[in-house]
Amino acid sequence: MKTKKNSTIHDISKKLNLSIATVSRALNNSSKVKPRTKAKILAAASELNYQQNHVALALKSGQSKIVGVVVPFLNHNFFSSVIGSIENTLSKENYHVAIYQTHESYETEVKHIKALLNAQVDGIFLSASKETKDYGHINEVLERNKPLIFFDRKLNVPGTSSVVIDDFKAAYEATTHLIKQGAKKIAHFAGDFQLEIYQNRFNGFIEALKDNHLDFDKRFFYRTDQNVEGGIKGMKSIWQYKDKPDAIFSSNDFAVGGAIQVIREYGLSIPKDLLIAGFSNEPFTQFMETPISTVDQAPLKMGETAAEIFLKKIRKEENLTKENSIILNPTFFPRASSLKNRS
């Protein structure tokens, strides 16, 4: 198989018998090169297939038409929906969306951000890993004059923008719903409070209890990762006492998936023995024979809004470091898993 090599400025220099400095200046669109010479160089560059190298062009023009999206994981429909929406909005402007996942590792997040900067991306969308406490890599993005837009999981770094939902309100609404359905002893599957979203979901939960003069039994609190295993352990933990909870408000849907496996194993039934509400509106919550009540986090609107902030900045319609803090409205979907008093 024959190898097709991209040409370099050396090839252009050789072909035109011009110095490398002149060729380089022309490709950098320097005013030091005469227009006629510049035209000749650009023609040769085109002929020699030099123009096809976006990265080389990006190194010169500062625009690669690639944006990076960095998320904790891809196997959650919420994240893939946001990404799909960013892609949808930006593909109309001919941007490519390169996706990286951190698996919740701060170190991986830093590496990916640096790799994206080195790949000359035009901007970065980030949903932070739960380990991230240091903001050096975020500031590096801003120092390189690239927009950084957080979505869902934001860090409070000056100069960045963010699109999130009102997690407090969503949790307050879901909890109030459970109480209205008769729940008095509600368990909570919490996320890592290092992340604002999980702290806010917990706060909304507690506030709803207070407003309804209900106590929170700390034995019914379980901190879990967003996965099935966490829900299995969580259900076993909250069910070990003589006194049982009558509902669960979970800060994520996957833990609900796990809890349901234990509920089945224990011979319990939903919503008769236990009301359940989750968070994220993962598609499987609808598949279940007893569909699960959950909070929709407006992923399509979130992706679209984040992409529009990027476009405004890249088009210089607003300053790179002008901070947009968009809070979208979540929607609570009551379904069979928490409807004790069906009309």
Place this chain on the structure above:
Amino acid sequence: MKTKKNSTIHDISKKLNLSIATVSRALNNSSKVKPRTKAKILAAASELNYQQNHVALALKSGQSKIVGVVVPFLNHNFFSSVIGSIENTLSKENYHVAIYQTHESYETEVKHIKALLNAQVDGIFLSASKETKDYGHINEVLERNKPLIFFDRKLNVPGTSSVVIDDFKAAYEATTHLIKQGAKKIAHFAGDFQLEIYQNRFNGFIEALKDNHLDFDKRFFYRTDQNVEGGIKGMKSIWQYKDKPDAIFSSNDFAVGGAIQVIREYGLSIPKDLLIAGFSNEPFTQFMETPISTVDQAPLKMGETAAEIFLKKIRKEENLTKENSIILNPTFFPRASSLKNRS
């Protein structure tokens, strides 16, 4: 905010009072530059922050330490599992994995592949879109001397490698299981036959029917996309006749999710009225009150094997275009949705 700019060869040339040609040659590790001069240039490059630019280095060394993974969509756990496994294997070798999704569009696939080549990635892992018929973009990868490894959805292009499962065998096994459980009139939710995997799943299904002297009623055939909506339409389609099927073998799990919604609406029960088996072992198949029988496609092994082929090629332990065609063994998981005769 102060802007940190990457330095260029111009800055190095200026600082050392050396020609751009010499600096460029030194950075290209040319033997034409004296070792002492080269050392001086590399030191200046390092000092001026030039070395931090991977892409510039990649343009010179031919190694970016980035690989690209292109998949039809990310919201299927199968694809995110394969990607996770590729990441896991390659991160040990300090590779970054940039992920792109095509949404089944050939045009998007071509654009992404070109963007990845332009970003100087070291190799590409591809699960082809169902629209892809033309192989120009695949050949371009090979012409640029980069390994291309297909997974799950392969195209038969000389010089590429692939890691797939034995879809025929998996479908044959799932269908035989349904027959052993008493099914005589099995419906099939098929994928797009443009993709070999769906053709093979159909062929395995038909072969199992034949070997058991069962006819296939073409009215019970429904071609669907891999999503819930497809399953809803499919179930309504196969249930419209007086004569009803007694089982469904679906070539994907998401259509099963959709079919179950209709089954519930119709007041039918699984496995009493209808046996069901899906394909892909999506996590939700386990969450269900009636867990769904399905085929596990060995995503972790698939990702690891594909990554190892890449490493062998990049380390030149084998020729770039030496073709590896790995066929992994799928595993059929019988669960409650198809176990009529529970022991």
